[in-house]
Amino acid sequence: MTTPLLGLDKVSKLYKRGGLLGREEFRAVDDVTFHIDNNEPQVFTIIGESGSGKTTLARMILNMVRPTAGTIFFKGQDLASIRGGGARRRFMKEVQPIFQNPFEAFNPLKRVDRYLFMTAKNFTDARSSAQHEAAADAALNKVGLSLGEVRGRFPHELSGGQLQRVAIARALIPGPSMIVADEPVSMVDASLRMSIVNLFRTLRDDLKVSIIYITHDLATAYYVSDRIIIMRKGEVVESGPARTVLENPQHSYSQLLKSAVLSPDPHGHGVLIGDSAASQQARASPHPHVSSSEPQVR
Amino acid sequence: MVHIPASSVRDSSHVLETHDLRAYYRMKYFGIDREVRAVDGISMHVRKNEIYGIAGESSCGKTTFIKAIAAAIRPPLEIVAGHVKYSFIKDGLYELPAAERSAIRWRHLSYILQGSMNVLNPVRRIHKTFEDFAFRHMHLGRAEFDLEVKRHLERLRLPAEILHAYPHELSGGMRQRVCIALATLCKPEFIIADEPTTALDVVVQKDVLAMIRETQTEFGSSMIFVTHDLTVHANVTDRLGIMYAGRLVEEGRTADVFSNPMHPYTAHLIASLPKIGDTQPRSALSGSPPNLADPPKGCRFHPRCPLAMEICRHENPALTMLAEDHRVACFAASTKVQPSKDGEQGEMKTLEVVR
Numbered sequence: 001m002t003t004p005l006l007g008l009d010k011v012s013k014l015y016k017r018g019g020l021l022g023r024e025e026f027r028a029v030d031d032v033t034f035h036i037d038n039n040e041p042q043v044f045t046i047i048g049e050s051g052s053g054k055t056t057l058a059r060m061i062l063n064m065v066r067p068t069a070g071t072i073f074f075k076g077q078d079l080a081s082i083r084g085g086g087a088r089r090r091f092m093k094e095v096q097p098i099f100q101n102p103f104e105a106f107n108p109l110k111r112v113d114r115y116l117f118m119t120a121k122n123f124t125d126a127r128s129s130a131q132h133e134a135a136a137d138a139a140l141n142k143v144g145l146s147l148g149e150v151r152g153r154f155p156h157e158l159s160g161g162q163l164q165r166v167a168i169a170r171a172l173i174p175g176p177s178m179i180v181a182d183e184p185v186s187m188v189d190a191s192l193r194m195s196i197v198n199l200f201r202t203l204r205d206d207l208k209v210s211i212i213y214i215t216h217d218l219a220t221a222y223y224v225s226d227r228i229i230i231m232r233k234g235e236v237v238e239s240g241p242a243r244t245v246l247e248n249p250q251h252s253y254s255q256l257l258k259s260a261v262l263s264p265d266p267h268g269h270g271v272l273i274g275d276s277a278a279s280q281q282a283r284a285s286p287h288p289h290v291s292s293s294e295p296q297v298r
Numbered sequence: 299m300v301h302i303p304a305s306s307v308r309d310s311s312h313v314l315e316t317h318d319l320r321a322y323y324r325m326k327y328f329g330i331d332r333e334v335r336a337v338d339g340i341s342m343h344v345r346k347n348e349i350y351g352i353a354g355e356s357s358c359g360k361t362t363f364i365k366a367i368a369a370a371i372r373p374p375l376e377i378v379a380g381h382v383k384y385s386f387i388k389d390g391l392y393e394l395p396a397a398e399r400s401a402i403r404w405r406h407l408s409y410i411l412q413g414s415m416n417v418l419n420p421v422r423r424i425h426k427t428f429e430d431f432a433f434r435h436m437h438l439g440r441a442e443f444d445l446e447v448k449r450h451l452e453r454l455r456l457p458a459e460i461l462h463a464y465p466h467e468l469s470g471g472m473r474q475r476v477c478i479a480l481a482t483l484c485k486p487e488f489i490i491a492d493e494p495t496t497a498l499d500v501v502v503q504k505d506v507l508a509m510i511r512e513t514q515t516e517f518g519s520s521m522i523f524v525t526h527d528l529t530v531h532a533n534v535t536d537r538l539g540i541m542y543a544g545r546l547v548e549e550g551r552t553a554d555v556f557s558n559p560m561h562p563y564t565a566h567l568i569a570s571l572p573k574i575g576d577t578q579p580r581s582a583l584s585g586s587p588p589n590l591a592d593p594p595k596g597c598r599f600h601p602r603c604p605l606a607m608e609i610c611r612h613e614n615p616a617l618t619m620l621a622e623d624h625r626v627a628c629f630a631a632s633t634k635v636q637p638s639k640d641g642e643q644g645e646m647k648t649l650e651v652v653r
Contacts, residue, residue, distance in 0.1 A: 049499040050470070159586050160356065189355040190526050194570045195582030216499050219529075223572040223580070246574055260501040262529040264556075264571040 003076040005178060005210055006061065007035040011070035013056050013234075028056040029067070030234035036178075036227075038075070041208045043200055045221045045242060047257070048231035054214050057231070058182045061212065062097050063088075074178075093123050096171035100183040102163035106155040112163070113151050115170050116140070123174035139169040142207065143199055161192030168199060172207070179203070180212045185220060197224050218261045222246045230254050312385065313488055313520040314344040314367065319380035321366040334591045336362035338544040339380075339638075341617070344488075346385075349514060349521045351535030351552065353528055353567070355587055359544040360524050364490055367391070367522070368407065369399050386487050405435040408481040410474075410491040410510070417477055418465040424476055425461040432483045447483065454479050454513065471502030475509060482513050489514070489521045496525060507534050528567055532556055537623070540564045543588050543598040546617055550624035560620060560631040562605050597629070605630040613637035 116136035616638035
């Protein structure tokens with residue numbers, strides 16, 4: 001058996017809060033085990049509501065947060081064993097992030113192209129500024145932009161969709177084998193959403209990059225992903241091939257999620273009215289009315 | 299709760315009418331005039347007891363339109379031309395003195411806003427927020443007011459304990475429900491909902507939408523519902539208007555718009571919706587929305603339009619009634635669509651008059 005690209009073995013993350021009195025523990029991620037094969041690039045989707053621990057999981061995969069228990073392997077290497085700048089850089093060259101809100105991910109006072117040049121400078125062999133520009137342009141071409149459109153622009157001068165594509169281009173410059181995308185389309189318009197999701201397909205098929213796609217949108221998850229895990233309160237409740245899981249969810253929470261997806265076919269007026277009984281139930285179970293005892297983890 | 303089908307109680311009287319509404323952002327920096335035409339000639343009406351949806355991508359003027367119909371105009375935004383008329387105000391909204399306008403707000407015209415975290419005061423308990431928003435509009439004594447608030451929450455099936463909570467103690471969906479309760483407390487005739495569920499999870503979103511729909515049906519309010527998410531529109535709204543670059547390009551009953559979209563922009567938006575159980579590749583619209591400070595001449599969609607013809611580059615199509623209750627502004631949809639009399643030249647004329 002080949003070593004998997006990414007392997008998680010019983011990973012948990014515990015947050016503690018409070019002082020001497022009333023110390024509370026909060027399990028953000030609880031005993032998560034999965035792996036992503038190395039032989040074929042794939043889109044691996046993590047679905048869950050807010051507070052289900054999916055962002056914490058992403059941060060642990062990016063080695064920004066250390067797990068409390070369990071180990072994460074990337075290409076056979078334990079992430080906890082990465083020490084020192086050189087090893088860190090080698091890891092970052094392989095695994096790159098894309099964040100939720102492109103307007104927050106970019107410093108509004110910096111020009112966007114600077115991020116591309118700095119990434120080229122730090123993570124590739126390009127030494128001269130001409131080489132940096134060539135690397136940036138090549139990456140932008142892969143996402144359907146060109147350096148001419150981006151050069152010298154500030155984040156507010158680009159639309160959300162363009163900016164998110166620049167963020168993806170930046171992540172592509174080091175030539176990663178895996179991209180971790182945390183809710184990359186939730187802040188993007190519906191009409192531009194498909195352009196980002198289609199881009200993920202292209203990256204997987206043409207550039208052979210595996211993508212961890214974190215979302216709460218089941219419809220795009222079904223459209224783009226190969227494998228899927230559904231998380232609730234830090235635990236994986238269901239996992240498997242995306243199509244199978246979403247067409248025929250087994251766990252009650254997955255079924256609830258699927259039933260909550262609004263169908264794009266209009267049913268006429270006031271479809272939702274008849275659902276009040278079901279929504280009452282939904283209101284009662286997974287969402288505590290006053291969630292003071294349960295801090296939300298972001 | 300007894301659900302009366304919305305269609306049986308609907309009558310055709312208009313609660314809101316706008317006529318050729320134009321709201322521009324006008325800025326003057328270093329002697330250079332800059333004009334952003336965020337809302338450019340919108341004529342529409344909202345009938346009694348219906349939810350009218352407005353869809354469009356960001357920066358198409360949705361929020362500016364809401365500001366214009368709510369009289370929330372602050373410089374540099376200006377109403378350049380047009381009327382806004384409500385059935386509960388004798389004259390137009392902008393003919394009213396400012397003091398009377400603020401008396402109408404919340405009592406007759408209320409809002410459900412997008413970021414519930416920013417709407418609720420973080421350092422005041424929820425019951426204080428209810429007082430801040432609604433006490434002076436209800437004309438009740440303190441004890442009666444408290445009773446009315448409790449009764450209202452009960453009607454909306456919210457627990458009364460939340461009145462003593464601070465906003466941060468509530469989950470996002472709960473906060474949004476509190477905002478809905480707040481907006482409907484005075485049983486207003488007209489509610490404006492600006493992306494009320496965009497920040498919420500799918501499960502919560504469905505509940506909140508159901509609650510909005512129920513509340514609207516129960517109180518018989520009319521509503522403008524703005525979101526860029528077409529699946530939400532499909533499930534909630536009665537009629538739907540699609541905005542593009544400050545103009546209404548298509549309007550009709552929601553079911554008609556989805557089953558028979560006549561404008562290429564609408565058709566594209568609907569075709570690109572992903573569905574569970576369907577994996578065929580969907581194309582995304584190329585290009586980006588136009589800069590409203592310098593919109594393209596003619597039909598504003600023509601640079602991105604697959605059906606663009608010669609006439610589209612020069613003339614602005616008028617919003618034309620092509621089927622029952624279905625208006626479209628596209629030359630390719632039908633030969634009945636004529637260039638707008640109020641085209642580019644007409645616009646310039648209006649501007650001069652107002653200036």
